[in-house]
Every structure is written in C-alpha cells, then in structure tokens.
Amino acid sequence: MQFPRDAYLLVLVMTSSSDHVVTTHTGSLPRSPELAELMVARETGTADPDSLTRLPELVRDATRQVLESQAEAGIDVGSDGEQGKIGYATYVKERMSGFEGEAGALSLADLDDYPEIAEQALDGLVTAMPSCTGPVRYTGDEELAEELKDLRAAIDAADEKAPSEVVVTAASPGVIATYLADQYYGSHESYLGALAEAMRTEYEAIVDAGFLLQIDCPDLAMGRHAQFADVSIPEFRRAIAGHVEALNAATAGLDPDRMRMHLCWGNYESPHHRDVDLADIVDIVMTSRPRGVLMEAANPRHAHEWRVFEDHALPEDKILVPGVIDTCSNYIEHPQLIAERILRYARVVGIERVIAGTDCGFSTFASFQPIHPRIAWAKLASLSEGARLAAEQLTSRARAVGASA
Numbered sequence: 001m002q003f004p005r006d007a008y009l010l011v012l013v014m015t016s017s018s019d020h021v022v023t024t025h026t027g028s029l030p031r032s033p034e035l036a037e038l039m040v041a042r043e044t045g046t047a048d049p050d051s052l053t054r055l056p057e058l059v060r061d062a063t064r065q066v067l068e069s070q071a072e073a074g075i076d077v078g079s080d081g082e083q084g085k086i087g088y089a090t091y092v093k094e095r096m097s098g099f100e101g102e103a104g105a106l107s108l109a110d111l112d113d114y115p116e117i118a119e120q121a122l123d124g125l126v127t128a129m130p131s132c133t134g135p136v137r138y139t140g141d142e143e144l145a146e147e148l149k150d151l152r153a154a155i156d157a158a159d160e161k162a163p164s165e166v167v168v169t170a171a172s173p174g175v176i177a178t179y180l181a182d183q184y185y186g187s188h189e190s191y192l193g194a195l196a197e198a199m200r201t202e203y204e205a206i207v208d209a210g211f212l213l214q215i216d217c218p219d220l221a222m223g224r225h226a227q228f229a230d231v232s233i234p235e236f237r238r239a240i241a242g243h244v245e246a247l248n249a250a251t252a253g254l255d256p257d258r259m260r261m262h263l264c265w266g267n268y269e270s271p272h273h274r275d276v277d278l279a280d281i282v283d284i285v286m287t288s289r290p291r292g293v294l295m296e297a298a299n300p301r302h303a304h305e306w307r308v309f310e311d312h313a314l315p316e317d318k319i320l321v322p323g324v325i326d327t328c329s330n331y332i333e334h335p336q337l338i339a340e341r342i343l344r345y346a347r348v349v350g351i352e353r354v355i356a357g358t359d360c361g362f363s364t365f366a367s368f369q370p371i372h373p374r375i376a377w378a379k380l381a382s383l384s385e386g387a388r389l390a391a392e393q394l395t396s397r398a399r400a401v402g403a404s405a
Helices: 009-015 033-044 055-072 090-094 109-113 115-121 141-161 173-179 188-208 233-250 303-311 335-349 373-404
Strands: 077-079 165-171 212-216 259-263 292-295 319-322
Touching (some): 055 077, 055 141, 109 115, 141 188, 165 173, 165 188, 173 188, 173 233, 335 373
Parallel strands (some): 165 212, 259 292, 292 319
C-alpha cells in the first residue's frame, strides 16, 4: 500500500481501513563504521582536515542507503536516519550560538544507583555537551537548508525504493536544556524560552521543506531521573508543563498534522528503576501540539503501560505510536508478539489511531549502537511482518463479526 507523498501519515491513518497497519520508527539508524568514526573525530577535534572534506558525501551516500533499506524492510514512514548528526539532541550546538562553556556531564539516577554497569550501559557514547554561556541564536540556516535539500534529492533518487513518507527529527527545547547546561540566563524558564525561540527556525524550515517534523522530547520522561531526580512528582509535573508550554510556543505557527513527538525514558540498557510512570505524566504530555505521540512500550520497564489508556482516554486529536520492538536488546522480536502488542493498543484506543513504531532510535548518537546494525534492520523487518499479521487478524475479526450480524 503506497501513500501519496503530499499526504500526512497521521491523517491517512485516521481514514484508512484496518487492512494495513502503518509502520514507522523513531528516527536514528546505524551509521557505517567509516561515517561514525569520522563524525567522532570531528566531534573530538582529532580529525584530519582533509578527511573532513569527505564528510558531506559520506552523509549523502549513507542517507540514500538507509532510505532504500527502510523501504526494503517494509517501513511506511521513515527518516534520514540522522546520518549527519553526532547526536539527536547535542547536534544543536553546531547550529546555534551561545554554547562555548565547559562541557558538563549528564547524570542518570538509575546508573548512579548501579555505577558498576554505567560504563557498559553507555559504552561508545561520544558527544560534547558544552554549557550555554551567551545569548542563544539560530545560526545554522544554511547548513539546515543544505541538509534538507540533500534529503529531498536522496528521496527523489531512491524514488519507489524510499519509504512513502519521511520525517526529519529535531530536538525539543527541554531536551537541549537537559544536555547543554545553562550558565547564562540564570533561570530555567528564561533558558527554555530562548531555546524555543531559536528552535522555531528549525521546526518551521523542516515543515516548509515538505517534511514531517518529529520533535524529540525525552525531557518529559527521562528528564525525571536525568535532571529532576531530587524533586517530587508534583514538582516534576510542573517543570515539564513548562517544557510543553515552550514547545507549544515554538510550534505555534505549524499545523499539528505535520508534527509528531517522541516520549522517551532514555535509550540505554540499564535498570531504569527510576523512570517516572507514564500515568504520572500522560495528561501533561497530551497537551502538546503535535498530533502524533511516539512512546516506549516494548521494553521490560514500560511494556505494561498500554493499560494507562484504559484510565486516561487518548485525546480525540491524538494518534498513538507505541514502540512494539525494544531498541536496547539484540533479541529479534517474533512477529506474532509484535502483532499482539499492536492489538493491545488497538483494543484500547482503536486501530485507526495506532501506528506501529519502535521504542527509540537504533543509534541515538553516532558512536552509540546498543543494537548490532544487522539486527537493527532485522528488527524493522520483523516489525513490518508483525504489523501485517495484526492487520490480518483485525480483518478476520471484522469479517467474522460481519458474518454473524
């Protein structure tokens, strides 16, 4: 089933029949060793200047390859794989002024409790996290325009070998504040406001270029144990309400149907026993403007939370994209398990408002690949097969009901 490129997936899904369950993923895909090594060398300042001249071509080639691989795996709504980004959130330091302070460190409360596994959990992760020491201004207009132009060219070159729709990911104001500490504005609210105003430029450019915008918002969940571990749940709720307010202000001029957001507790293998429960934040998350909400729903800490929507009705203007495969384990989920996970959500919110997704990305940072690349692609193929099985079961049930009526 091919979707027209000028139609937005979330609108299509609301009007589609249950004979096809749409598939997508969260955005990042494994980079080749050559590309990852060069990006890390650039990040750490150890790259040979001559070698950096090859980087744009490597990114273009990698983007074309991942587009084709997604289509081969049966993914309906794909992405550029974030091939040109060092990290899903920290890339912004290259596109905005004000980040020249000393690098900070991200504290994760669950790993603080189990420091003996911290190195294993974050093995290979390399990214600079400078602090904000001056006014935040968006300065990456030309770089972003070139990135979007190259992506459009890659899609056109791939033609039928590319996914039917493509999203471009961007960091939320809140997650930027989580990774890049403020040493200039003096208040969290002022810093958020400045980040929101700056990122508005990127959000609008992505949509204006004809792509779907995905805003990554781990701050609304991971932020609990990464930034606000010492506050109460009510205090955390007030904090993320401010994050959503900043996000909504930054996207005020955009059609919600052109946006989706990703809710995440951190894409790393660890105890995650400090994760905030979805039930404690779901009402605030759903006040965000993007129509689609992607969320972790397959890993051992959050697989049970489909039941949250039995007590918290999904707002009429939202589409849910639960992760039905884990992105921290090299297990390849059985398609039937994937189908069962899809059907759980279908029973609670209706299949017309469910898209099958992944818990998170497969390489949220260029050098960080918790899943072996070959297994990542096998997982996506299994996701597509599971979605097909779910659609078959839904169709069979519909026919049985119709026959007995």
